[in-house]
Amino acid sequence: MRKLKKWQLFSIIGASLAVVVGALFFMFLNGGNSSETAAESKPYVQQAKEGSIASSVLLTGNVTANNEQYIYYDSTKGDLDSVLVNVGDQVAAGQALVTYKSAEAQAAYDAAVRAVNKADRQLHDLETNGVTVNTTGDEETDGQSVAQAQRSADSQAADLRDARADAVDNMNKAQAALNALTVTSTADGTVVEVNRDVSKSTTGTTQTLVHVVSNGNLQVKGELSEYNLANLSVGQEVTITSKVYPDKKWTGKISYISNYPKDGQQATAAPAAGSSGTGTASSSKYPYTVDITSEIGELKQGFSVNLEVKNNTQGILVPASSVVADGDKNYVWTLEKGIAKKVEVTLGNADAENQEISSGLTKDSKVITNPTDSLKDGQEVKSYEEAN
Incomplete structure (x- = not known):
C-alpha cells in the first residue's frame, strides 16, 4: 500500500466535504422550491358576487340656492321710485320689492x-x-x-x-x-343684495337692484367634461365634501345634466397632419345640477365642494386577479364539479380589487382567483381552497 502524503490526504477530504455540502445544499434548494411551487400552484376558488364597482368619478361644484331671483334695473319701466327691502329681510311670495314711477x-x-x-x-x-x-x-x-x-x-x-x-x-x-311698475318676490326667501345707487346707463350694463334666494334646499351646480357626460346619468347618488368641514359629508342626487355645451361652446379640433392650421384641442363643458338630499347643516351658499358619484349599476363581480387576457379576448377560469373550465367573458368597469363581468358568468359561478399558465381546459383539480 502506498502511503499518501499529508497534503494529498487533506485534498481528498476537502473534496469529499465539498461534494457532501453541495449535495445537501442542492437538496435544500430543491426541497424549498418544491414546497413554494406547490403552495403557489394550489388554486384558490371564490364564488362570483353581485354588486357595484366603486366609482372613481370626482366632480367639483358650487353650492347655490335651488331658487333665486335677480331684479335688474329696467329703465323702460320708468324712473326708479323705491327699493322696499333691505339685506337680511325675510320676504314672502308676492311681496313688493321694487317700485317704479311712470x-x-x-x-x-x-x-x-x-x-x-x-x-x-x-x-x-x-x-x-x-x-x-x-x-x-x-x-x-x-x-x-x-x-x-x-x-x-x-x-x-x-x-x-x-x-x-x-x-x-x-x-x-x-x-x-x-x-x-311694482316688482314682487316670486318665492319665500332672504334678501342677500340691495343696490339703490343705479343710473340710466346707455351701455347695456346690467345693474342688480335686489337679489333674493329661496329658503328651500340647496343645490350644487358645476360643469362636466365630455368624458363624464358619457358616463353619468340623472338619478345617480353622490357624496359631497367641503374643505371647510373636512370631517363632514352630505348626500345628493344628480337632477340635471345638459346635453349641450355651456354657452353653445364647441370643442376645437387639432389641425390635421400637414395642414397649416393652428387650432388646439379643447374639451367642451356641460352644466349639471345636484339636489342636496341630506340636512344642510353647516353647508352654505357659495361653498366650493367636491362630489364623488356613486355607481348604481349592479353587475357580476370577480377578483381582478382572476381575469386572464389572451390577445384581444379575456377569460376567467371556473371550477365546475372539480373540473377547470376556461370561459370567455366581456369586461365592464373595474376598481383596485374587483372586475365587473358584463357577460359570460353568473353570480353562482366559482372562479379560480390565481390561475396559472399550467392550467388546461378540462383539467381535474383535486385540491383547492375556498376563498371568502
Whole structure:
C-alpha cells in the first residue's frame, strides 16, 4: 500500500466535504422550491358576487340656492321710485320689492278710466231717457216715428257698449302697465343684495337692484367634461365634501345634466397632419345640477365642494386577479364539479380589487382567483381552497 502524503490526504477530504455540502445544499434548494411551487400552484376558488364597482368619478361644484331671483334695473319701466327691502329681510311670495314711477303709464290709465266712465254715463242716459219723438197725432205716422227712434236708440246703445268695451280693454292694459311698475318676490326667501345707487346707463350694463334666494334646499351646480357626460346619468347618488368641514359629508342626487355645451361652446379640433392650421384641442363643458338630499347643516351658499358619484349599476363581480387576457379576448377560469373550465367573458368597469363581468358568468359561478399558465381546459383539480 502506498502511503499518501499529508497534503494529498487533506485534498481528498476537502473534496469529499465539498461534494457532501453541495449535495445537501442542492437538496435544500430543491426541497424549498418544491414546497413554494406547490403552495403557489394550489388554486384558490371564490364564488362570483353581485354588486357595484366603486366609482372613481370626482366632480367639483358650487353650492347655490335651488331658487333665486335677480331684479335688474329696467329703465323702460320708468324712473326708479323705491327699493322696499333691505339685506337680511325675510320676504314672502308676492311681496313688493321694487317700485317704479311712470307719468306716461299713469296718464294712459287715467285716460282709459275716463273713457269707461264717459261710455257708462252715455249708456245710462240712453237707457233711462231714451230718445224724444215728435208726434203729429197721426197714428200711422207717429208709429213709424217711434219705431225709427227705437232703432236709432238701439244702434246708439250698441255703439256705446262697444266703445265701453274698448275703453275697458284699454283700462286693463293700462292697469297691467301700472302693476308692472311694482316688482314682487316670486318665492319665500332672504334678501342677500340691495343696490339703490343705479343710473340710466346707455351701455347695456346690467345693474342688480335686489337679489333674493329661496329658503328651500340647496343645490350644487358645476360643469362636466365630455368624458363624464358619457358616463353619468340623472338619478345617480353622490357624496359631497367641503374643505371647510373636512370631517363632514352630505348626500345628493344628480337632477340635471345638459346635453349641450355651456354657452353653445364647441370643442376645437387639432389641425390635421400637414395642414397649416393652428387650432388646439379643447374639451367642451356641460352644466349639471345636484339636489342636496341630506340636512344642510353647516353647508352654505357659495361653498366650493367636491362630489364623488356613486355607481348604481349592479353587475357580476370577480377578483381582478382572476381575469386572464389572451390577445384581444379575456377569460376567467371556473371550477365546475372539480373540473377547470376556461370561459370567455366581456369586461365592464373595474376598481383596485374587483372586475365587473358584463357577460359570460353568473353570480353562482366559482372562479379560480390565481390561475396559472399550467392550467388546461378540462383539467381535474383535486385540491383547492375556498376563498371568502
